[in-house]
Amino acid sequence: MLFLVVIVSASGTDIAADLSHGAGLTHLLQEITILLFALIILSLLIFDNFMKKSQIRQLKEELEAAKNMPVPESVAVLAARQQLSQAIDEQFTEWQLTASERDVGIMLLKGYSLKEIAALRGTADKTIRQQASAIYQKSGTPGRHAFSAWFIEDLL
Template identity: 45%
Template sequence: MTAVAVSDRARTGRRAALLSAVIVVQTLCAIFFLGDVIGDLVGDGQFEGPHKWVEIVAGLAMVGGVAFLIFELRRVMNRVAILENATRAAQGEMADVIEAFFDEWNLTASERDVALLMLKGIENDEIARIRGTASGTVRAQGAAVFRKAGVDGRPQLFSIFMEELLAGE
């Protein structure tokens, strides 16, 4: 998952939590105002004076606000679901794109492993340790990947996939 996607998802999650908290507070306020109006009506049965009308309007505004916030929270939660689906799709599509290039370049299984670890930003010595091979073997397999891909090094290899990702359809 990219840093932008993580940041957008975190921001959306915070927004959902804030909306939930505001909904709870506003619901409690609406219950208070409407309860006070009902209590006054039961007590004396009259709508005299501006105070009761202000409470009625405030209570109804709070109920309207709660309805709007619930709608907005649903919209935010749908956005989170869309972002998560898009992220999963992008990850799956990128894996397919990588495999297609590896197939086109006729990489061996070892070269595929090394190329994938290079794309993840792992250094040769670490790749050698992960794969249980010598650093020289990893360098040779990396050179074979670069030759078959027609690039001079990691930055150009990486740029092939970035261009494909950014090109879209």
């Protein structure tokens, strides 16, 4: 974006200088075209950045809302949730997942997409894909669905 801002300001300055020096119409049209093209691309980048920040904010709000969901009153449900959480943690330890892989693994089990996980963790999509692949390899599962099923198949 900084590069485009430099192009826009330089083009604007150059057009103003060309106008004061009586440059030809063809040259001015070329300069104006470059300026408009740079402005359009800059606008699209700013809009995309705004949309991504909005999406991250929404995902964080959803995550916070999920954390603040009312806890089930049933003792049996609470015990089952605690046992599942403990079983997941123990299995992650057995698979020797790193701290980052554990975080990604939990978010995968919660149903977040790789893109959403990247946004929530503030990392590149490629990094999350690599961590997910490492999780599947260490767990011996072929992919996301098998990874999730590994934990809940017997419960159902």
